[in-house]
Amino acid sequence: MIEWVGAIVQGTLLGGLYALFAAGLSLIFGVMRLVNIAHGDLIVLAAYLGLSTTLMLGVHPFVALIVVMPLMAAIGYALQRGVLNRTLGPDILPPLLVTFGLSVILQNALLEGFTADPQKLNGGAIETASLAVGGLAVGVLPLLTFAIAVAVIAGLQWVFYATALGRGFRAVSDNQDIAQIMGLNKAHVFGLAMALALAVTAIAGILLGMRTSFDPAIGGGRLIFGFEAVIIGGLGNLWGTLAGGVILGVAQTLGAKIDPGYQVLAGHIAFLVVLAVRPNGLFPRVEH
Amino acid sequence: MSARVTRSTRASRVGTVVAALALLVLAAAPWWAGRADMRLMGEIYLYLSLACLWNLMAGYAGLVSVGQQAFVGFGGYMLFALTIFGGLHPIAAILAAGLLAAMLSVPIATLIFRLKGAYFAIGTWVIAEVFRLSFAQIQALGGGSGSSLPVGVVKSLAASRSGREALSYWLALGAAVIVILSVYLFLRSRRGLALTAIRDSEVAASGLGIDIWRTKLEVYVVTSAFTAVIGGLIFSQKLRISPDAAFSVNDWTAFVIFIVVIGGIGTLEGPIIGTLVFFALRETLADFGTIYLMVLGLVAIVVMLKAPKGIWGLVRDRFDLELFPLSYRVRKRD
Numbered sequence: 001m002i003e004w005v006g007a008i009v010q011g012t013l014l015g016g017l018y019a020l021f022a023a024g025l026s027l028i029f030g031v032m033r034l035v036n037i038a039h040g041d042l043i044v045l046a047a048y049l050g051l052s053t054t055l056m057l058g059v060h061p062f063v064a065l066i067v068v069m070p071l072m073a074a075i076g077y078a079l080q081r082g083v084l085n086r087t088l089g090p091d092i093l094p095p096l097l098v099t100f101g102l103s104v105i106l107q108n109a110l111l112e113g114f115t116a117d118p119q120k121l122n123g124g125a126i127e128t129a130s131l132a133v134g135g136l137a138v139g140v141l142p143l144l145t146f147a148i149a150v151a152v153i154a155g156l157q158w159v160f161y162a163t164a165l166g167r168g169f170r171a172v173s174d175n176q177d178i179a180q181i182m183g184l185n186k187a188h189v190f191g192l193a194m195a196l197a198l199a200v201t202a203i204a205g206i207l208l209g210m211r212t213s214f215d216p217a218i219g220g221g222r223l224i225f226g227f228e229a230v231i232i233g234g235l236g237n238l239w240g241t242l243a244g245g246v247i248l249g250v251a252q253t254l255g256a257k258i259d260p261g262y263q264v265l266a267g268h269i270a271f272l273v274v275l276a277v278r279p280n281g282l283f284p285r286v287e288h
Numbered sequence: 289m290s291a292r293v294t295r296s297t298r299a300s301r302v303g304t305v306v307a308a309l310a311l312l313v314l315a316a317a318p319w320w321a322g323r324a325d326m327r328l329m330g331e332i333y334l335y336l337s338l339a340c341l342w343n344l345m346a347g348y349a350g351l352v353s354v355g356q357q358a359f360v361g362f363g364g365y366m367l368f369a370l371t372i373f374g375g376l377h378p379i380a381a382i383l384a385a386g387l388l389a390a391m392l393s394v395p396i397a398t399l400i401f402r403l404k405g406a407y408f409a410i411g412t413w414v415i416a417e418v419f420r421l422s423f424a425q426i427q428a429l430g431g432g433s434g435s436s437l438p439v440g441v442v443k444s445l446a447a448s449r450s451g452r453e454a455l456s457y458w459l460a461l462g463a464a465v466i467v468i469l470s471v472y473l474f475l476r477s478r479r480g481l482a483l484t485a486i487r488d489s490e491v492a493a494s495g496l497g498i499d500i501w502r503t504k505l506e507v508y509v510v511t512s513a514f515t516a517v518i519g520g521l522i523f524s525q526k527l528r529i530s531p532d533a534a535f536s537v538n539d540w541t542a543f544v545i546f547i548v549v550i551g552g553i554g555t556l557e558g559p560i561i562g563t564l565v566f567f568a569l570r571e572t573l574a575d576f577g578t579i580y581l582m583v584l585g586l587v588a589i590v591v592m593l594k595a596p597k598g599i600w601g602l603v604r605d606r607f608d609l610e611l612f613p614l615s616y617r618v619r620k621r622d
Contacts, residue, residue, distance in 0.1 A: 035406030037354070086593050092405040096352055097549055097592050104542055104585035108578040220537060224417060227410045231403070265421040268414055272399060275411075279402040 004257065006136050011253035013138070015246030016146030017211065020204035021226030022233075022241045023152060024197035030236055031169045031193040032088060034095050038103035040223030041110075042198060046072050046205025047214050048110055051119055061121040061206050069202040076198030080191040088190070103219065110216035121209035145207050149245070152200055153238050159196070160238075169193055221264075228271040234281030243283060247274075291620055295476075295613040303611040314461060318454040330457045330525060332567055333464035337518045338540065339547040339559035340467050341511045346545075347554035348475070348483045349507040350490070352405070354541050355412025358419045359389050359512045361534030363519025365423050368529055371441040373428070378445050379459070382520030389516030390509050397508045401501065413537065420535035434530025442527060456525050463521055467514055472556055472612050474510075483507065484614075487554065538581075546588045552598025556612040561599050 021043060028034050036042075046068055053064035083102075087094035129140040160166040168189045171179040176186050208214060208222070225248060233244025248267045255266020274282065317326055338356070345351040366385035370376045376384065400411040424432040446452040474480050482503050485493040494500050519540075523529050533539070543566065551562020566584075573580040595602055603609055 035410070037406075037409070083589070083593070093346070093352060093553065094592050094596060096406050096409055097545060098589050100354065100542065100545060101585040101589040101592070104538070105582045105589075108581045108585075112578045112582075220413070221417075224410065224414055227407070228414065231407065231411075261421075261425055265418065265425075268418045268421070271414060272418070275399055275402060 002135055004254075007253040007257045008250055009136060009138060010142065011250030012246050013142035013146045013249070014253060015229075015242070015249030016142070016149035017204065017207055017245070018225045018229045018248050019149045019242040019245030020145075020152060020200065020207065021222050022229035022245055023149075023156060023238065024201045024204070025223075025226045026230050026236070026238060026241050027156065027197045027200070028193055029230075031173050032190050034084065034088065035099070036084075037096060037099040037223065038106055038219070039099075039201070039226060040221065041103045041106040041219030042072070042075075042201050043205045043208060043222045043226075044110065044214055044216060044219045045075075045106060046198075046202040047121065047209035048114055048119070049202075050121055050206045050209055051114075054121060061123055061210050064121075065202065065206055068206060069199045072198040072202035072205075073195040076194040076196075076201075077191040079198075080194035081187060084194065085187050085190055107216050107219060114216065116215055116217070118213035118215045119209070120213045121206065123210040127210060141210060145211070148203060148207065149242060152203060153242055156196075156200070156238055165192060225267070228267065231281055232271055232274045234284035236285035237281075237283050240281060240283035240285075244281065247282075291618050293616050293618055295616055297610060297613060297617065299609050300611055300613040307611075311461075311465065315458070317461075318450075318457060323453065326453060326457045327525075328567070328571075330460040332563060333460040334518055334522050335544065335547065335566070336559060336563040337464045337467040338515065338544045339551070339563055340464075340471050340556070341514050341518070342541075342544045343548045343553060343556075343559050344471050344474075345507055345511050347548065347558075348487050349504050350487060351504055351508060352409045353412040354409045354537065354545070355414070355416035356511075356515055356544065357535045357537055357540035358412070358416035359393070359515035360519035360522065360540040361416070361419055361423065361531070362389055362392070363516030363521075364523030364526075364529050364534045365429060366516065367520040367523055368429060368435065368437060371444075372438060378441060378524055382517055382524065385520045386513040386517040390513035393509045393512035394505070396512075397505050401504065401508075416535055416537065420531045423534070424531040430530070432531060434528065434533070437524070437527045437529075445524070456521070459521055459524075463518060467518075468556070468560075470514075472614075475556070475614055479503065479506070480614075543584075546584050548598075549588050550591050550598055552600030552604075554597075555600050555604070556614065557604075557610075558598050558600040565599065 021040075025036065025039050028036060049068045049071060050061050050064045053059065053067045054061055057064070057067075079102075083098065084095065087098045123141065126141050126144070130137040131140060131143070132138075158166075160169060168179070168184050169192075171182065171184055172186045172189050179189075180186050228248050229244035230241055231244070232247050233240030233242070247270060251270035252263050252267040256263035258266075314329070317329060321329065338360070342353070342356055345353055345356075363382065363385040366388055367378060367381050370381035370384055371378050374381070396415055400408060400415060403411040423429065429435055442452070446455050475484065482493065482498045485496065485498060486500055486503060490500055519534075523534065526533075547562035547566045548559050549562070550565055551560065552558030569584065569587075570580070573583060591598055597605070
């Protein structure tokens with residue numbers, strides 16, 4: 001019995017990581033209706049940038065965030081203004097295919113630069129530290145990951161609804177042309193949205209790299225987890241995305257408890273069940 | 289002055305004659321081509337078929353899937369399962385795989401058609417992952433490490449090695465011809481017209497009384513069935529299957545998408561041109577491994593941004609050419 005409770009707790013905390021995968025995806029879809037197929041590969045890129053930083057500067061992965069976050073944000077802004085802005089329009093094919101091409105390029109560039117060998121970020125003592133909570137040992141790193149996910153989502157909510165930047169995001173999301181007339185440069189706003197999304201991705205990548213080993217090929221899987229969290233939670237609802245991540249994480253750990261081979265499969269099945277029963281997700285944003 | 293409406297053009301009539309002659313020459317390849325060349329050509333035909341099918345879905349029905357590897361792998365696994373456990377002849381197994389895929393695709397479609405646009409794309413990918421993980425659990429088919437086609441099954445195709453090679457070559461060529469002709473005839477039919485209307489404007493098409501959901505479902509089911517057949521053919525050549533090879537997103541979807549985008553999406557000629565370009569690139573750059581894939585991705589991005597209608601789109605706009613006569617033309621009667 002306690003093992004099952006343990007699995008649910010582990011899954012909930014894992015859900016925090018998936019919510020971080022999903023937050024960037026959700027943000028850019030909300031602002032510019034762009035679904036970035038390369039999102040998972042960008043998470044992996046962030047992990048590799050974290051690896052390079054920790055090795056070169058000899059710092060802890062969390063400290064590496066000081067370098068990796070601005071770097072990913074800059075990459076995001078450049079990517080959006082240089083490439084992705086040209087793909088936006090009524091036709092969904094260009095953004096889809098361009099980000100798909102980007103995904104293949106990123107994967108192979110990482111393969112070229114870092115080989116296919118699995119890598120890991122060394123988080124030191126925090127990786128194995130755990131707290132005893134009512135007979136359960138809860139890892140400090142997963143707990144911290146979950147706390148960071150909550151903080152990031154609260155932060156994104158605050159940016160969206162309490163700052164001028166967020167007002168810009170919401171304006172271009174509602175109507176790009178009118179936002180433009182009101183003096184917003186939508187190309188710049190989109191660039192900022194992608195920069196913010198990839199800054200979140202940097203956090204996700206570093207946490208991923210400390211939790212498990214990674215290699216250039218795992219991006220697609222991370223994209224799918226993030227996507228499933230978004231759809232389970234309901235499009236356009238960031239707290240829903242956190243709930244979606246938790247549901248996905250719990251499904252996976254419960255699946256793994258039955259048979260290790262079922263871990264990822266159980267997550268996919270939970271997603272398909274939600275899609276069958278509640279096609280708009282569990283907590284869709286109320287249209288107003 | 290009177291006018292008449294035609295579909296054929298001089299280019300299309302010349303094209304038909306050239307294509308028929310080329311087909312005769314290609315069909316005779318076992319008598320003039322070497323072993324390696326035949327293998328390569330067989331692979332080209334199968335990729336061409338996959339590209340035509342994906343183009344029908346994405347270019348005409350607006351169903352941009354990145355999960356067609358689900359059906360390629362399914363077809364391959366059904367070939368293995370039905371010959372090993374069902375005792376079926378390989379060709380019968382491949383055809384049965386197509387039927388099973390069609391049946392399976394209906395419930396899948398009712399589920400993932402709930403997702404729109406790009407989310408549909410990722411949804412198809414999830415389905416492909418479910419397939420991969422499920423087949424990896426089947427120990428009788430080798431689980432995660434896969435299995436080989438037993439010698440007896442291979443021999444039942446043809447007793448001699450050269451006979452088998454000729455047969456799989458003809459099967460691949462036949463499959464490509466059937467796929468291209470089916471897509472062509474479908475697009476010329478009443479339903480094809482409905483599909484083209486949906487491609488141009490869903491709102492207008494539905495205003496004209498076209499059942500969009502149903503039309504898309506038909507395309508999805510037919511494409512899935514054909515894709516599974518092609519998958520069966522692919523793995524009848526490879527003789528070995530594993531979940532990672534069977535459900536590879538790079539091999540069966542990324543390359544296919546690049547082929548269609550580079551050649552020209554939403555045209556019948558595009559996949560043909562794209563396949564030729566893809567294999568020309570592959571044969572010259574394959575030694576560079578990862579660099580080759582990066583170049584391919586880059587070419588696809590540049591084409592999508594600079595010439596979204598692909599190579600064939602450029603040719604068509606410049607010379608008003610159409611090898612597969614799909615559009616109607618009004619001509620002055622002399």
